Amino acid sequence: MNTTECIRTRRSIRKFKAAPVDHSLLESLISDTSYSPSWKNSQITRFIAIEDSSILDSIVQDYTPSFNSDIIKQVPVLLAVTFVKGRSGFERDGSFSTKKGDRWQMFDVGVACQTFCLAAHNAGLGTVIMGIWDEDGITKLLKLPDDQELAALIAVGWPDVDPDVPMRKSVDELLTYL
Numbered sequence: 694m695n696t697t698e699c700i701r702t703r704r705s706i707r708k709f710k711a712a713p714v715d716h717s718l719l720e721s722l723i724s725d726t727s728y729s730p731s732w733k734n735s736q737i738t739r740f741i742a743i744e745d746s747s748i749l750d751s752i753v754q755d756y757t758p759s760f761n762s763d764i765i766k767q768v769p770v771l772l773a774v775t776f777v778k779g780r781s782g783f784e785r786d787g788s789f790s791t792k793k794g795d796r797w798q799m800f801d802v803g804v805a806c807q808t809f810c811l812a813a814h815n816a817g818l819g820t821v822i823m824g825i826w827d828e829d830g831i832t833k834l835l836k837l838p839d840d841q842e843l844a845a846l847i848a849v850g851w852p853d854v855d856p857d858v859p860m861r862k863s864v865d866e867l868l869t870y871l
C-alpha cells in the first residue's frame with residue numbers, strides 16, 4: 694500500500710474480529726510511531742497497551758459511554774495514549790514558549806496517534822481514536838504517574854467491517870491562497 698492509499702483508505706473501525714494482536718506487531722507499530730515529528734524532538738507521547746481483562750472490564754463498565762464501551766468490548770488491546778507533561782511547548786524554566794501555552798502537548802500526541810493509526814492500517818489492523826471517557830477514573834485505574842496525562846484511547850484489533858468513507862470537505866473549503 695502506498696502512502697496516499699494508506700491515508701485515504703484508513704477508517705475508524707468500530708467492529709472487530711475476536712483475534713489477538715501479537716506483541717511483536719504492536720511493538721513494530723510503536724517503533725514506526727516513534728518517527729513522528731514532535732516539539733523540539735521532545736517525544737512526549739507514551740502508549741500503555743491494556744490487555745488485562747479486569748482493567749478492560751472496568752473501563753467498559755465504569756468509565757466509558759456505551760458507544761465507546763461497545764467498541765472496547767470487542768478488541769484484544771486498548772491503547773491508553775498519554776504524554777509527559779511540561780516539555781512540549783515549554784522552556785527549560787517552565788514558562789510557555791508560545792502564546793498557545795500547553796496546547797502543543799496535545800498537538801504532538803495527535804500527530805503520534807495518526808502515525809500509529811496509519812501504520813496499523815498498513816499492517817491490516819483497524820483502529821479508532823476515542824476522546825470521550827472519564828479522565829479522572831481511568832487515570833486512577835491505570836495508576837498514571839503524576840508527570841503524565843491521559844490524552845486519548847485507541848481501540849486496536851482486526852477489522853470485521855469495511856466502512857464507507859464519511860463525507861470529506863472539498864479542497865476549495867479547506868485551502869485558501871493569499
Ligand SMILES: Cc1cc2nc3c(=O)[nH]c(=O)nc-3n(C[C@H](O)[C@H](O)[C@H](O)COP(=O)(O)O)c2cc1C
Pocket residue numbers: 703704705706707760761821822823824825859
Ligand atoms: C480526537 C478524536 C476523538 C474521537 N473520539 C471518538 C469517540 O469517542 N468515539 C468514536 O467512535 N470515534 C471517535 N473518533 C473518530 C471520528 O469519529 C472519526 O475519525 C471521524 O468520524 C472520521 O471518520 P474516519 O476516521 O473513518 O475517517 C474520534 C476521532 C478523533 C480524531
